Amino acid sequence: MHFSFNSSKTPSQLSLIATLCATTALLTGCGGGGSEPQAQNETLNAAANAALTFDSATVTTDNGTTTFEALTKKLEYGAKAHLSDVGVIDGATGQGVTIMVIDDFSPTLTATVSFPNIQRKLTYREGINSYAAIYKLSYEMPIEFSHGQLVSDIAGGTRASETMLRTLTNVAPSNADLIACTITAETLKLTCPNTFQTAAPISTLKATLDIQAIPGVAAQAMVLQRNVDLSASQDIATTWASIHGHLRSSVGSSLPLAINLSLGSDIPTSGKTAAEVLAVIQKFPMPQISDAVITVAAGNSGAPCNDTNLNGCNAMAVAMATQPETRDSTLVVGALTGPVGAQRMALYSTSAGFLADRYILASGDTGLSSSVQGTSFAAPRVAGVAAILKQKHPQLTSTEIVGIILESADKDMNNDGKPDFTGVDPIFGHGKLSLENALKLAATR
Secondary structure (H helix, E strand, C coil), X not given: CCCCCCCCCCHHHHCCCCCECCCCCCCCCCCCCCCCCCCCCECCCCCCCEEEEECCEEEECXXXXXXXXXXXXXXXXXXXXXXXXXXXCCCCCCCCCEEEEXXXXXXXXXXXXXXXXXXXXEEEEECCEEEEEEEEEEEEEEXXXXXXXHHHHHHECCCCCCEEEEEEEEECCCHHHEEEEEEECCCCCCCCCCCHHHHCCHHHCCEEEEEECCCCCECCCEEEEEECCCCCCCCHHHHHHHXXXXXXXXXXXXXXXXXXECECCCCCCCCCCHHHHHHHHCCXXXXXXXXXXXXXXXXXXXXXXXXXXXXXXXXXXXXXXHCCCCHHHEEEEEEEECCCCCCEECCCCCECHHHHHHEEEEEXXXXXXXXXXXXXXXXXXXXXXXXXXXXXXXXXXXXXXXXHHHHCCECCCCCCCCCCCCCCECCCECCECCHHHHHHHHCCC
16 A cells, blocks of 8 residues: 555645655655565574464364364564564664654554464364365454654664464365374275365454564664654645654754654655655755754655656655765665565665665565565664664764764675675665674774
């Protein structure tokens, strides 16, 4: 789903109207989701933050006893990936730093999380006759969230004391769900049922997921949520005035800040040159922001920010990375996908192009589903790292922190342990976000 504004006004009249990149389907534009295939959440990792349990049942008849075993699996659930792909370093918490997330917290979006290939066991015994059957079952769980809340949860704050229970529903697979059957019998008449759900009591088909909430990248930073109504019914001028107002409110703040903008713009960029788009942007200059690092989603067009054709590059990123009021403190964030050690640039991610000097990559995965990913969720990872650098080295200015994050980026793009370029690349910008490298470099300044 892509929230936008319907209007007959010209692009110059629309100005920098923000568009929320909500993520319940394939998205285009700013910082929403992509079509990138994503690994499913099932794992036996001991550090997982969710445990899946099933009701067990034993049914005794005149013929024998059937047991539907309750298997428990530990699962990676939710936006846990950012703790491993960014890295966890003792004392690097962002304490005392505020991350301002300007986003839409109002719409409740719905996605379905699937937990496939969960195995259930059915055993039957009648005298010396028995069978043990293993079945592959698919489970799914609807979840509700807002774009802004998910972005905030990734950036920072701790919810370590929060737990929740959710119910999963079995999605009836085809008759091919029987994957193994061992029969011990005097005759060949004993057979395993083709499907688990036709044999099992209804009570055993549901599952409960016990979820332990997890902290964001900057676990002890204060996350300041600033809502922007991006619904289709919202007055356009009011919406942009709200975004402008939130940016102005950072001026003179006594708290060190990082500001995250996983927002897009209604200024069309496909087929437009950088000069044409900048001519529109410069009619609406950014406010002079105080000493704050600004992270902004690059976009999900899957094309470069080419200065002769911006190819859907996020005009909000162009605005922040080019206007003198914000240029030196802005980071434009593209998206990686995949597990640590095998991360690659996501197919949906807008690449660096003429914004390469301000561009860095971070994971856009959320762990929720393959449709809930995008540069929207890469940007707050970088905001979290900026908050940590501000906490650990309060003497550094936002411009210095931006420089450190860019200079310390990992340039090993094909994961072979060697840098793949020097300086700045027109596709990858400075490379992959690295908290460890950034802290080491900051310690020398």
